[in-house]
Amino acid sequence: MESFDPENFQNILREIRAYSVSPLEYKNSLIEELRKLAEFLVWSEQHKQTFFSEFIRHDTQQDMVNILENSSDQPIILQLLQTATLLAHNLSKDEDKKYLLSSKFFTMIVSFPFDFTDEEVVEHYMSYIKGLAINISKQQLMNFLITQHFCLFTGAMMFFNYKETLIKTASRTIILTVIKLNHDKINEYVLESGFFFSLVSNFWQIVKMMNNCEKNREDGKIEGFMNEFVDLLYYMNDIFDQDMPDFNSRLSCTFLATMMPVLVGSVCGEAGESYRITCHLALMIIAKVMQLVNTSLILDPIVIALFADNVPVKIADLCRATPPKGPEEEFVIDFNITKTNSFMHKTLQKLNPDESYLDEFSFNEALMSLFILQACVSNQSISKSLLSSLGLLSQKDIHKQELLNGILGEFQYYANSYSDKVLDSIFSLLISDRPIKFLAFCVSCKIIYELTCGPAYKIHKKHEKQLHKILRKIILRLTEALDNEGLKKFLIDFFETEWNFVKNINFSTCLPIPLYRSYVLLSDSANSGISIRKLSTDSTGSQGLNTKKVQEDMRAFFIVYKLIKIIKKDDPNEYPLEYSDILELKINDYVDTRNFIYDVVTIDNKIVYVSETDSYLLLLEVDPELAPAARVIEILPWKTLKVSTDITRNAIIVNTQKKQNPNIFLQIKNRPELNSLQDKIVQRINFSIYMEGEMIRSFLETLR
Known part of the structure; x- marks a missing residue:
């Protein structure tokens, strides 16, 4: 394959510059040169340096900017983006990264108004800005955000809830990377950007879609939406893990103001409001939140609303309010101003058995209430003093x-x-x-x-x-x-x-x-x-x-x-039934046949002894040269067996109920002996079942 030629690349740019509208042959040549450039930039440090030495010239940068601004041909746009993306992900030297961040062309890409209806453009754009966010130093990222008017952050926000998982993940990675910088000016911008309301609104949108599925009985779709909801919970946890008080306060207040009316309100409030969801779905989502969220800022108010005898007025009001349509002011919960709680009785009532248990939904409401209780006693992020008081x-x-x-x-x-x-x-x-x-x-x-x-x-x-x-x-x-x-x-x-x-x-x-x-x-x-x-x-x-x-x-x-x-501090894993005749034998052990009473049959033309003990049927393969020793080939509990006769083969069929090779054919030439052996096996199975049943009955009776 032809190598990238920097001089040829410059000649193409000069020819394009000479025309106000680029001829098609130059566009195709440019795409080909950019393609070759992209390939070699990934593997060769020499090509990176050669490219940068040419590219940092003002006229070259300006040519690339003009092509980006004036070209409406999607192939050129995509090739420009792909080349930029490969650079963003593969630069390793700080000097190279400085070139990249000081370039008008590469910085322009971040805020350029691409046609984002094209999925390929979205894919390359998000890959490029993700490469910038994760591949440059913390200080470089801070400077880039501030000097470029936070366009990297706003660009990522556009695709926070994109339909494609990889794009959505890239967006969330970029935003979390920005949040982790913990820089005052950047933090101020994030707080004013509406990001936290957008994040919580995604929770609300997913819940509405699940509720529609519930109403339409589209059960199969709910699992996918719940997985999205759980992913968002983990993402929210990642933000709380940064331990940034301003962010934690804003995010928790936004979550409570939006989701408390939807979740706790739907479980305990009056029905009929447009934002209410089904009780069962609300309980299931509360259980997920209680199990997975890692901050008391969200968990404690929910626990109080559901189980406290007296609830702070602010929490009670949140449960009955309408979810906000936009970002609201943060609030402080005064735990000293309380009112009698009507929620707790309704919550625990879900656990009370009554005639409604004939309804599967009512049973599942009780089941989800139990999972909420399990989360309460297990989640280490809920305040211990609160749990103790409840x-x-x-x-x-x-x-x-x-x-x-x-x-x-x-x-x-x-x-x-x-x-x-x-x-x-x-x-x-x-x-x-x-x-x-x-x-x-x-x-x-x-x-x-x-x-x-x-x-x-x-x-x-x-x-x-x-x-x-x-x-x-x-x-x-x-x-x-x-x-x-x-x-x-x-x-x-x-x-x-x-x-x-x-x-x-x-x-x-x-x-x-x-x-x-x-x-x-x-x-x-x-x-x-x-x-x-x-x-x-x-x-x-x-x-x-x-x-x-x-x-x-x-x-x-x-x-x-x-x-x-x-x-009782006894061993909880000891099998409750005791057997007096447990065989100390394994498959392929050798035994002395003189110690057994047996019948002789053939299996696959091999002589086999059929012997019996109190609880097991033994099949022993005989080797005349080793007699009276025989090898154990099967140890089968009598209680698991079923038998029938195949007259055409003069065989007793022993069904072992195993998944592999479930049937064993015991062949006997003499018809009377065949019937006699079958009778003995049937009697032994019936007796074993009877004795096993009596052993279980006796065990149960001792516990009554």
Whole structure:
């Protein structure tokens, strides 16, 4: 490929200068030279220096400016932008960066009125100004912003909420880079620019779009909008992390003034206002805010509005106000001037079970209220003194604070008590006649654990009794399932599986908030958070019970059982059933066949011994040269097996319910022996199921 020739480049510029309107052949030549220049500027320091030595000449800069100002051909505009972008991202020497920032052409690009309806122009423009923002020194960026009338900042603001993610991310990176400079004159400009109102308005716009999806039942779109909302929360956290009082005050006041009427007002206020959203959606968004925001400036007023008996007048007024249409003056909340709160009763009422639980929306309102409570007791950014006064301070935090006070010689102890209103609401939900889904059980037990089971405190006897009462109600439903022949086998098959699932749930970490109402279960992995975990295929039993409900009951049983074990300081992860005949064998072990009673079959033309123990079917592959030793090829619990006969193959089909190779064909030439072995296997399966069921029943009875 032909190399970039600085002299040829200058000749083209001179020829273009000679014409008031550039001929087409010169435009094409210019595009080609700029393309070659862009390629070599990336790789060669020599070419950068050669270019700069030519470019800093006044006539060359002026030629480039004239081309930019007078050319309406998009290919030339794009090539100019691409060349500038490559320079902005690849310059490494301070001297080169000074050339760039002192150039009329390169500084002009930042404020030039490009045709931003062209997506390629937007892409190259944003890449260029991002390259400037992140590739020059802090002092150079300060000087550039101030001397160029903050055009870099305003240019980035234009695309703060652009449809393309990469453009939007570039815009937000530039603005955050400017904010981090923390320069008085720049800070003053940012505060007066309306940026913080624009940022919060984006929250409001996303919420409105989610609300429209909710009304139109377009559930699939809500997840994408919620992800955008969460990204904005993290971005807002990045700004708060700079710890700049003026910015923090302006941003928190703007957020509260705009979002409190929309969120808390929609949960607790009167319906009918145009800016209200559905209660369920408002609760879900509040839960996200409470979980992810990292400043008490926003969190404390929301917690007070939802749970305090008396609320500062300013906070109450914010919840009932109309969201502002433009930037407003900052305000100060006087926590001494309060009024009786009507919000708290409505908030906790979401947790009270009633006939409305037949409605899926009402259940999810209760579920989201639980996630808000979980965030209250878990988010370390909420003021500890506030949580303590509301009875929502976790026992771990109480213990830490008391230890710290003791070290400092300050003997002001937090009261070791929790809000009876809150816990009574949670217990009334768990103990209601209408069973609730496992996720609600899990979050409820997490909150109970946080509030009552810290290292310095023991749960109140009243609440321990309530937990036992909840456990007994679930046990009664599981016992009914054991009495139903259609559900008994299912319960036995899944009992240990569900225990292993619940065992991995950790009370000491927050459960992630599900994105929407259909997300009601925990995932298989303890580390993967909340997602859909499919239950078994639903099949209704003769007594009106179904397998899906039985599986949920098993999970709910184990999570409450685990919490009670923690309260009693027992090992919460020890499997509750004990087996006396556990085999100390593994696949590929060798055993002495003289120690077993067995039947001889063939599998894939290999001689195999079929042996039985109390709980397991063993398949032993025989090697005549090693007899009487045989290799263990399968260890299968009887309770998991199903059998049928393939007469055409003279084989018993053993279905193991495994995903890979689920069927084992035991071939026997003699038909009577085939029937006899099948009868023995069926009897052993039935007996194993019976014994397993009785073991589970006995275990449940000991807990009633």
